[in-house]
Amino acid sequence: MQLVTAAEMQKIDNYTVETIGMPQDVLIERAAMAVLDVIGAGHFNLDHILVLAGLGNNGADGVAIARLLYAQGFNVSLQFVGNVARAKDAVHRQLAIIEKYGLVRAEKSDFNQATLIIDAIFGTGLNNILPEGLQKMIKAANHIEKTVIAVDTPTGIDASTGEVRGAALKAHTTVTFGYNKLGLTQKVGGHLSGQVVVKDIGLLTPPDMTFSVPERP
Numbered sequence: 001m002q003l004v005t006a007a008e009m010q011k012i013d014n015y016t017v018e019t020i021g022m023p024q025d026v027l028i029e030r031a032a033m034a035v036l037d038v039i040g041a042g043h044f045n046l047d048h049i050l051v052l053a054g055l056g057n058n059g060a061d062g063v064a065i066a067r068l069l070y071a072q073g074f075n076v077s078l079q080f081v082g083n084v085a086r087a088k089d090a091v092h093r094q095l096a097i098i099e100k101y102g103l104v105r106a107e108k109s110d111f112n113q114a115t116l117i118i119d120a121i122f123g124t125g126l127n128n129i130l131p132e133g134l135q136k137m138i139k140a141a142n143h144i145e146k147t148v149i150a151v152d153t154p155t156g157i158d159a160s161t162g163e164v165r166g167a168a169l170k171a172h173t174t175v176t177f178g179y180n181k182l183g184l185t186q187k188v189g190g191h192l193s194g195q196v197v198v199k200d201i202g203l204l205t206p207p208d209m210t211f212s213v214p215e216r217p
């Protein structure tokens with residue numbers, strides 16, 4: 001099995017989008033469908049699903065996941081985490097679509113109501129310690145031991161090293177795309193990621209790609 005760092009995954013993402021020409025929104029849709037596959041295959045309590053979406057492409061995955069769940073009739077709440085004005089274009093495109101679906105973003109969600117939390121706040125683009133407010137929210141969520149499915153990486157875990165950036169949301173399951181991330185197998189990331197499911201979403205690896213981690217059997 002090949003493990004990758006965040007930078008290597010970014011290179012693969014960019015190659016697939018820029019060189020191969022695969023639209024980013026297609027990858028985001030396939031990522032969302034991959035998470036629904038895992039939800040469908042699991043024994044999760046789906047009575048009230050809370051999706052936490054951030055301002056990067058991880059958040060775009062989360063908004064797409066909320067849309068797919070809503071379209072299937074699930075009781076799903078979507079809470080945006082961060083300043084939506086600073087969100088990436090892919091997130092704005094997904095938010096515009098869910099408005100047409102009639103799914104209204106929740107301003108403030110009560111974690112206690114949720115039976116399942118989908119963590120789509122930060123993924124491989126995490127590049128700094130988490131803001132204080134988010135650290136507090138994560139510690140509170142960990143304290144009530146809600147079932148969490150992490151999208152690509154548990155928020156707060158550095159995908160390359162497994163270190164915690166201030167706080168990290170403990171996941172029951174992590175659905176990661178393309179390749180398993182080194183940070184999900186070591187340090188705190190190795191403990192907080194729960195069961196890691198690697199899903200193919202159509203990412204192509206550059207032919208001249210070199211990996212910093214030797215492939216494991």
Ligand SMILES: NC(=O)C1=CN([C@@H]2O[C@H](COP(=O)(O)OP(=O)(O)OC[C@H]3O[C@@H](n4cnc5c(N)ncnc54)[C@H](OP(=O)(O)O)[C@@H]3O)[C@@H](O)[C@H]2O)[C@H](O)CC1
Pocket residue numbers: 013014017024027028031054055056057058059061088121122123124125126127128129130131151152153165177
């Ligand atoms: N790229 C693709 O084709 C696909 C990506 N997938 C998903 O995308 C994420 C990676 O997306 P990216 O936008 O690079 O990163 P994140 O979503 O993790 O978010 C990073 C953004 O958040 C800001 N940021 C980072 N760290 C912090 C922090 N500690 N505090 C506050 N804000 C932070 C950062 O902003 P900067 O201005 O600092 O750069 C980013 O905007 C990947 O994990 C997948 O889930 C698709 O699934 C497949 C296609």
Ligand SMILES: [K+]
Pocket residue numbers: 058119120121122123150151152153154155
């Ligand atoms: K995440």
